[in-house]
Amino acid sequence: MDLVKHNQKAQALKKENRIFFDKLKRLTYKNLDTYFQEVHEEVFEKTDCLSCANCCKTTSPIFYNRDIERLAKHFKIKPGDFIERYLKIDEDKDYVLRQAPCPFLGADNYCSVYEDRPNACREYPHTDRKRISQLLDLTYKNTFVCPAVLEITEKIKKIV
Numbered sequence: 001m002d003l004v005k006h007n008q009k010a011q012a013l014k015k016e017n018r019i020f021f022d023k024l025k026r027l028t029y030k031n032l033d034t035y036f037q038e039v040h041e042e043v044f045e046k047t048d049c050l051s052c053a054n055c056c057k058t059t060s061p062i063f064y065n066r067d068i069e070r071l072a073k074h075f076k077i078k079p080g081d082f083i084e085r086y087l088k089i090d091e092d093k094d095y096v097l098r099q100a101p102c103p104f105l106g107a108d109n110y111c112s113v114y115e116d117r118p119n120a121c122r123e124y125p126h127t128d129r130k131r132i133s134q135l136l137d138l139t140y141k142n143t144f145v146c147p148a149v150l151e152i153t154e155k156i157k158k159i160v
Contacts, residue, residue: 001052006147013143013150020157021140025133029160033132039155040128047148053101053109055145060097061120063087068095074116125149 010017024032063071065079072082086103087095097103104113111117125146126135142149 001147003052003054006150010144010150017140017143017153021136025136033130035156035159036132036152037128039152043148043151043155050109052147053105055124056105056111057101059145060100061118063095063118067118070116071113074113127152
């Protein structure tokens with residue numbers, strides 16, 4: 001995975017993609033969820049996330065109480081201790097990781113807490129979710145993080 005090329009392409013398409021996502025937000029596309037889900041499946045059939053893991057290296061999921069409790073149990077510590085050790089509150093008042101890359105990411109790009117990972121990690125990059133129209137700002141932001149999201153975006157542009 002060439003993240004330098006991905007970053008260059010994402011930056012080169014920044015303005016075009018902002019305009020595209022703004023257009024999607026203004027217009028109602030009856031089959032937008034279906035389009036995204038189909039293209040998501042197509043792109044992820046040939047995507048190896050373990051060769052990239054840029055999401056784990058550069059961003060943090062939001063940790064909800066159930067995520068904190070599940071991971072605290074995983075580590076056999078109290079939820080408050082998990083928060084103190086790994087999390088901080090961001091500007092939106094959400095719990096996020098204190099650091100990047102994720103402290104649970106191994107050198108081999110495997111997640112050491114994969115079975116107990118936060119829900120936001122389970123659902124990333126969110127391009128196969130229902131009501132995608134509510135996630136278009138997040139999807140735009142993810143074009144800068146995830147090469148697959150950038151590819152999905154380019155394919156969606158040709159459909160709608």
